[in-house]
Each structure stands twice: as C-alpha cells, then as structure tokens.
Amino acid sequence: MFRPMQVAIRGESRRAAPAAVAGFVSHYGYYSTASNSQRLAGKVAVITGAASGIGKATAAEFVRNGAKVILTDIQDDLGHAVAAELGPDAAYARCDVTDEAQIAAAVDLAVARHGRLDIMHNHAGVTGRMAMHSVGSLDLADFDRTMATNARSAVAGIKHAARVMVPRRSGCIICTASTAGVLGGIVAPTYGISKAAVIGAVRAFAGELGRHGVRVNAISPHGIATRFGLRGLAELFPEASEGELKRMVETGMNEMGGGTVLEVEDIARAAVYLASDEAKYVNGHNLVVDGGYTVGKAANKPAPAG
Numbered sequence: 001m002f003r004p005m006q007v008a009i010r011g012e013s014r015r016a017a018p019a020a021v022a023g024f025v026s027h028y029g030y031y032s033t034a035s036n037s038q039r040l041a042g043k044v045a046v047i048t049g050a051a052s053g054i055g056k057a058t059a060a061e062f063v064r065n066g067a068k069v070i071l072t073d074i075q076d077d078l079g080h081a082v083a084a085e086l087g088p089d090a091a092y093a094r095c096d097v098t099d100e101a102q103i104a105a106a107v108d109l110a111v112a113r114h115g116r117l118d119i120m121h122n123h124a125g126v127t128g129r130m131a132m133h134s135v136g137s138l139d140l141a142d143f144d145r146t147m148a149t150n151a152r153s154a155v156a157g158i159k160h161a162a163r164v165m166v167p168r169r170s171g172c173i174i175c176t177a178s179t180a181g182v183l184g185g186i187v188a189p190t191y192g193i194s195k196a197a198v199i200g201a202v203r204a205f206a207g208e209l210g211r212h213g214v215r216v217n218a219i220s221p222h223g224i225a226t227r228f229g230l231r232g233l234a235e236l237f238p239e240a241s242e243g244e245l246k247r248m249v250e251t252g253m254n255e256m257g258g259g260t261v262l263e264v265e266d267i268a269r270a271a272v273y274l275a276s277d278e279a280k281y282v283n284g285h286n287l288v289v290d291g292g293y294t295v296g297k298a299a300n301k302p303a304p305a306g
C-alpha cells in the first residue's frame with residue numbers, strides 16, 4: 001500500500017519541483033535565524049543578567065527577532081550601554097536577583113511599559129567558589145550566596161512572571177541551568193547543586209503553569225568562554241593566562257569535532273526557540289546544549305589480555 005503512494009508522491013514532487021523548492025526555501029527562511037526573521041514579533045521580554053555574555057547575546061537575538069526587551073543586571077553602566085546599542089526596542093533596569101522585590105519590580109516594569117510580559121528569562125548566575133572541596137570543608141556561607149543568586153532567583157522569577165502571565169493564560173519562562181546541574185562532579189558541588197535546583201524548579205512548576213497556558217523550561221549550556229566561564233577556571237588554574245583558559249574551554253572541554261565551538265549565540269538561539277510559538281507544546285523541558293557531553297560516559301574497558 002505504501003509503495004505506490006510513495007511512487008506517486010515522488011512522481012508528483014518531480015513535476016512540481018520548482019514550486020516545491022520555492023516553498024521549501026520560503027519555509028526554511030521562515031525558521032531561519034537570519035537577522036530579518038521575526039519569530040518573537042510583538043513579544044515583551046525581561047532578561048536577568050543581560051549586561052554581558054549569554055544574556056547580552058540573548059537580548060540581541062530577541063530584539064533581532066522582533067521582541068521588546070528589558071535587560072536587567074547589577075552592572076548598571078554596562079547594562080545601559082548594551083541597551084543603547086540594541087536600539088529603541090531595548091531598555092535597561094537594575095535588578096539584583098537575590099532580592100525578590102527587585103524581581104517583582106522588573107516584571108511590573110514590563111507590564112507598566114508594554115502592557116504585558118510574554119517571556120521571562122531567569123538567566124543571571126554566579127559560579128560561587130570553584131575550588132573543589134571535600135564535603136567536610138564545604139563553605140556553607142558561599143553555598144547560601146550561590147543558591148540565592150542561581151536557584152532562589154529562578155524560583156522568584158517563576159513566581160512573579162506567573163503572577164502576571166497566568167491571568168492572561170499565556171507566557172513563557174526560561175531558566176538558565178547548566179550541564180553541571182545534569183551531571184555531578186563537573187565543577188564544584190555548590191554550583192552543581194544550584195543548577196540542579198533550577199532544573200528541579202522548572203519540573204516542579206511546569207505542570208501547574210502549563211494548565212494555565214504558561215510554559216516553563218530550562219536551558220543547560222556546556223562551558224563557554226564568557227567572563228563567567230573564565231573566572232571559574234581562573235580560580236582553579238591561577239597561573240594560566242586568559243588565552244590558556246580560553247583554550248581549555250574551547251578545545252579541552254569541547255565535545256564537537258569539525259571545528260565547531262559552543263558560542264553564546266548558540267544558547268541565545270535555543271532561547272529564541274523556547275520563547276517562540278514554535279515551542280508552544282514544549283513545557284518542563286531541559287534543553288541541553290552540550291554537543292552530547294551529558295548523554296554518556298565511556299566505559300572503563302579492561303586492557304586486552306596478553
């Protein structure tokens with residue numbers, strides 16, 4: 001039954017080739033990430049930790065795709081400069097994510113300025129102390145600080161975004177986690193625990209929010225040589241130059257061959273996908289962008305006898 005149908009389809013497609021190609025091109029063009037695509041047209045977004053690195057790249061990609069973006073951070077001068085660079089669809093406001101009231105205010109600012117909030121991107125984060133400790137020497141003051149900036153902030157961001165999204169029965173919340181939250185032992189335990197908690201928060205709230213038309217997802221990047229990534233490594237390798245640290249991330253930690261290196265724009269485009277209507281049924285997901293790093297571990301194979 002299938003074979004004749006396939007032959008018929010193949011014959012038909014051969015005759016209609018030019019139109020089909022044109023259709024494919026325009027379809028492909030629609031989903032492309034070219035600078036003129038408008039996958040977030042008319043949407044209003046708040047991004048925390050947007051003055052640099054992945055957050056800055058995400059703000060740029062959101063604006064390029066037609067969103068109005070409120071960038072927030074604690075680096076005010078840098079944040080204002082980045083927003084100015086991005087043009088009239090971007091604005092900057094201070095928001096220290098360790099303070100729930102400031103997260104609430106950032107959400108309220110989006111609603112006051114644009115009438116609604118469509119995308120809340122809980123992105124800001126810190127490494128915490130990176131030097132490896134045995135469990136007995138774990139610094140719990142550092143643990144509390146890191147959990148407040150990375151995990152508690154994501155929960156507060158979900159809470160306040162939901163406050164304005166649920167009544168409209170629409171919205172998308174994205175939380176930045178990490179491969180360090182997927183696998184144990186990649187970096188210092190405190191950071192890994194904080195990012196595992198982010199993934200846990202996404203899973204804990206996805207069911208409730210999904211029933212109100214609001215999606216909540218995580219993105220877990222692997223190592224990228226941003227200031228964040230390099231600062232963490234610098235603590236572990238204080239003698240290494242910046243160039244050496246960058247090579248450690250882009251070569252030593254790289255999973256992909258063929259000269260492919262993970263860049264901030266790759267994470268920004270993952271965020272555009274999750275924020276867009278193309279992901280309308282994607283909820284409670286952790287979108288891992290790691291070149292396959294977390295899918296397996298090489299078995300310790302015994303050396304062949306003799």
Ligand SMILES: NC(=O)c1ccc[n+]([C@@H]2O[C@H](COP(=O)([O-])OP(=O)(O)OC[C@H]3O[C@@H](n4cnc5c(N)ncnc54)[C@H](O)[C@@H]3O)[C@@H](O)[C@H]2O)c1
Pocket residue numbers: 048049050051052053054055072073074075095096097098123124125126149176177178179220221222223224225226227228229
């Ligand atoms: N770069 C990587 O290798 C990597 C990998 C996985 C996950 N991540 C995650 O990506 C996020 C940011 O990383 P990045 O690489 O863009 O680093 P980055 O240092 O360039 O950006 C982090 C931003 O967060 C801001 N920030 C720090 N504390 C804040 C606070 N209390 N309130 C508001 N803003 C604050 C900083 O000022 C900075 O602009 C973090 O959540 C991090 O855990 C990074």
